[in-house]
Amino acid sequence: MEYGVLSDVCMQVAERSCHPGGWSVRSELPVRAEQYLETKRVERGLQTASLVEYRRDLADFCRWLAGRLRKDPEDLTDADLAGFDRDGARRWLAHLADRELAPSTRDRRWSTISGWFRWMVAEGVLARDPFAGLERPVRGERHKRLPVYLSEAEAERLLRVVLSDEGLTPRQKAHHARLKERDHALVTTLLYQGLRISEAVGLRYGDVDFEEETLRVIGKGDKERLLPLHRRTKEALLRYLATWPGPKKPKAPQDPLWWTLAGRPLTKNAAQVAVKRHLTRAGLWRASAHKLRHTFGTRLAEAGVDLLVIKDLLGHATVATTQIYAHVAQRRLREAVEKIR
Structure with a gap:
């Protein structure tokens, strides 16, 4: 070939x-x-x-x-x-x-x-496969480590911190005032839609349908999924779009949803840095942008949502990847039972 x-x-x-x-x-x-x-x-x-x-x-x-x-x-x-x-x-x-x-x-x-x-x-390059018949050595181990996620109280604290300028210098407060609604909308989208950071940054203005309350997401392998737009995500996005002070804001369907104050589309690295900054201010030093996705999946599992539904919402290729959230939910149930004396 x-x-x-x-x-x-x-x-x-x-x-x-x-x-x-x-x-x-x-x-x-x-x-x-x-x-x-x-x-x-x-x-x-x-x-x-x-x-x-x-x-x-x-x-x-x-x-x-x-x-x-x-x-x-x-x-x-x-x-x-x-x-x-x-x-x-x-x-x-x-x-x-x-x-x-x-x-x-x-x-x-x-x-x-x-x-x-x-x-x-x-392809005919080799006559035989040296791995044929060998047992996969670590099969089943990949899901043993439970995901790090935020509690409901931690998630609410994070959202409050994003909008607050407490503890900032006067210069930082001025910069924060211009970015807070964008960052709040981004964090809310990660928490309430369960997107990967690359998926969130890749959103276009036309991907958000405020009337039908849906969100079109392009995931791994360019696979598309249509998600219900959570009420809190919708409210945060509308505030961001109405108040964004930057020189450019999304207008056409193909315009990037997120922008910088310099008039450039927000990059994945810049988004990760912004989210990490707010997590640190909220005292959540060990968390990252991806942990907000884990928080979404965990909260769904704890609410009793079927794993196949969680799989589709998160855009997993197989339910085996989603199984980790079932382990988290079971652990929380066990902890609750053990509180009985």
Whole structure:
């Protein structure tokens, strides 16, 4: 299979040259890995953040394999990959087990590398899959760690702090006065719609239907979902749009929903910094923007909402990812029962 322009994540490929036994590229990865990344980008519509994780996993594996073969990762050939057999796969899994990696990281590494080898078999590059028949080593561990989330009281305190200028200097108060309604609307959207920060920042003005009270969200893999617009989200957004003092504000359906005082669309990093600043002011130092999404999912589970409904609201690919919120709800129920003496 021939591949043309590689994705932005794969732009470290500078030159290609054909050698007996396979392709070699001047890159941190062999060309088969670059081709696999491009396949994931084109066929599955993976976004840059996901591709970066895939690239990191592939680079980690290729460094390990190249080290055993005493060569550079970019010089790995098809013959080298074909020589990676089931014993090699077991040695790599043992190497992963010896490292202090989070269970979710080990699980993702397995998924990425085993998926790469399955792809090479399907493409006719390799004759057999060294991972075929091996048991996934960390299956089931990825959901053992319960999510960090805000209590109802903490969430309300955060929303109050966003609008308050208590503890700020006169200069900070002036800046805060211009941003508070935007930031309050952003935090409210994260808390009451359960969006990923990238989804929230990617909202367009036309995605919000105030009359029908719906919110159109583009999630991972460009998958679209239509959410009911929570009353508090609607109120916060209307206040933001009515009072925004910046030189630009959304008017056309394709306009970004969030803007900066400099007249530029709000970026993901800037949004994360803004949310983190308010969390810190509220005394919630360990929390982050993503924890507001966890708060949404947890509160739904505690309210007895069906996991399949929570899955659709959060935009999870499978209900297995949503299962973590059931564990949280069960823990809270157990804590309540244990209070009886």
